[in-house]
Amino acid sequence: FDAVDIIRTKRDRGELSAGQIDWVIDAYTRGAVADEQMSALAMAVVLNGMSRPEISRWTEAMVRSGTRMDWTGVGRPTTDKHSTGGVGDKITLPLAPTVAACGAAVPQLSGRGLGHTGGTLDKFESIPGWRASLSGTEMFNVVRDVGAVVCAATDDLAPADKRLYALRDVTATVESIPLIASSIMSKKIAEGTGALVLDVKVGSGAFMKDVESASELARTMVDLGTDAGVRTAALLTNMQTPLGLAVGNALEVREALEVLDGGGPDDVVELTVALGREMLAAAGISGKDPADALRDGSAMDVWRAMIAAQGGAPDAPLPSARETHTVEAPASGIVASLDAYAIGLASWRLGAGRSRKEDAVQAAAGVQMHAKPGALVRGGEPLLTLHTDEPERFERALQALDGAFTITPPDSRPDLLPLIID
Numbered sequence: 029f030d031a032v033d034i035i036r037t038k039r040d041r042g043e044l045s046a047g048q049i050d051w052v053i054d055a056y057t058r059g060a061v062a063d064e065q066m067s068a069l070a071m072a073v074v075l076n077g078m079s080r081p082e083i084s085r086w087t088e089a090m091v092r093s094g095t096r097m098d099w100t101g102v103g104r105p106t107t108d109k110h111s112t113g114g115v116g117d118k119i120t121l122p123l124a125p126t127v128a129a130c131g132a133a134v135p136q137l138s139g140r141g142l143g144h145t146g147g148t149l150d151k152f153e154s155i156p157g158w159r160a161s162l163s164g165t166e167m168f169n170v171v172r173d174v175g176a177v178v179c180a181a182t183d184d185l186a187p188a189d190k191r192l193y194a195l196r197d198v199t200a201t202v203e204s205i206p207l208i209a210s211s212i213m214s215k216k217i218a219e220g221t222g223a224l225v226l227d228v229k230v231g232s233g234a235f236m237k238d239v240e241s242a243s244e245l246a247r248t249m250v251d252l253g254t255d256a257g258v259r260t261a262a263l264l265t266n267m268q269t270p271l272g273l274a275v276g277n278a279l280e281v282r283e284a285l286e287v288l289d290g291g292g293p294d295d296v297v298e299l300t301v302a303l304g305r306e307m308l309a310a311a312g313i314s315g316k317d318p319a320d321a322l323r324d325g326s327a328m329d330v331w332r333a334m335i336a337a338q339g340g341a342p343d344a345p346l347p348s349a350r351e352t353h354t355v356e357a358p359a360s361g362i363v364a365s366l367d368a369y370a371i372g373l374a375s376w377r378l379g380a381g382r383s384r385k386e387d388a389v390q391a392a393a394g395v396q397m398h399a400k401p402g403a404l405v406r407g408g409e410p411l412l413t414l415h416t417d418e419p420e421r422f423e424r425a426l427q428a429l430d431g432a433f434t435i436t437p438p439d440s441r442p443d444l445l446p447l448i449i450d
């Protein structure tokens with residue numbers, strides 16, 4: 029096979045053969061296909077797409093570029109959740125221990141944030157002492173003993189995707205359903221989970237801005253999982269506005285703790301319970317309800333064990349920002365919109381996110397919301413509180429919030445998307 033031939037085939041809208049796909053993914057992983065060749069091929073895929081058989085083969089080749097983990101021996105069915113990413117999406121934090129408390133094993137390999145969306149590992153790292161990197165044996169032991177682990181993927185999990193995703197990030201080739209679906213699913217298949225629930229986000233804070241493209245991404249990923257023997261389901265959920273009332277690492281951990289304590293914002297609880305039920309159903313576990321595990325304290329018990337197993341101190345105080353700035357409601361009325369992308373961008377500029385992979389994040393930075401769309405507010409009341417350790421960041425964060433919310437008359441009824449769309 030030849031890289032130039034393969035690029036030309038896709039440039040001219042041809043279909044790649046299984047042999048061509050296997051060869052190019054393997055050669056790229058070994059360094060025998062150059063970055064400039066792979067970026068030309070990725071751009072041809074962005075522009076001309078891939079057929080279902082091509083996407084399936086591409087995904088399998090990326091799984092085969094590394095090891096596929098094996099959880100037989102943990103003694104319970106494995107099930108996992110993946111979100112396509114959003115603002116304030118801290119659902120993994122209450123969800124993994126809740127589902128483990130219901131009898132499943134949750135091997136959740138997670139990532140860090142890049143751009144305006146946060147990363148689950150960054151959130152956990154605001155807990156003093158907690159460690160994201162575990163060896164394969166440590167991961168296995170935590171899942172066996174506690175029921176859930178949330179940690180970084182090892183280097184040999186879908187290494188082809190690691191290289192390709194970094195390349196796509198700098199060549200404007202992220203936005204492609206075949207490339208996003210194969211990237212996400214190669215990692216989840218290699219992770220070795222028996223069941224998987226996808227939370228595919230729709231709206232300003234998500235990759236997919238409309239329901240049609242989110243549905244297509246969801247169907248593509250469900251097919252890829254099913255073909256690989258993973259029982260896979262998907263929910264389409266609202267990312268037009270942030271989830272919950274907190275965006276930013278430690279702020280989101282605090283909110284997750286409220287949920288694990290039986291309280292917390294309604295939308296975070298509703299989505300945790302809905303995804304938990306799907307995860308249990310996909311794992312074949314019946315007779316247990318995630319809502320009960322949140323109410324009776326059993327989810328919190330698993331959380332504490334899970335944090336302690338990775339060196340964290342579950343009772344240690346979480347970091348607080350040195351400076352805060354309040355944004356007040358400019359008028360009385362109904363919050364008709366609060367834009368997820370703008371809040372995510374503001375939180376990023378306050379220091380909660382990173383621009384380059386090597387950057388550090390501020391644990392305490394972020395945005396606390398005091399009202400969500402549909403709520404009645406009075407002029408002059410606090411609407412948002414911005415948190416950062418570096419007050420010089422407020423100005424650019426406030427610029428990101430220009431036009432981020434609208435307030436309509438008190439008797440108006442804003443037309444809001446439901447939390448769970450499909």
Ligand code: URA
Pocket residue numbers: 112193202207208209211212
């Ligand atoms: N997340 C991934 O892991 N891969 C993509 O391509 C997009 C989002």
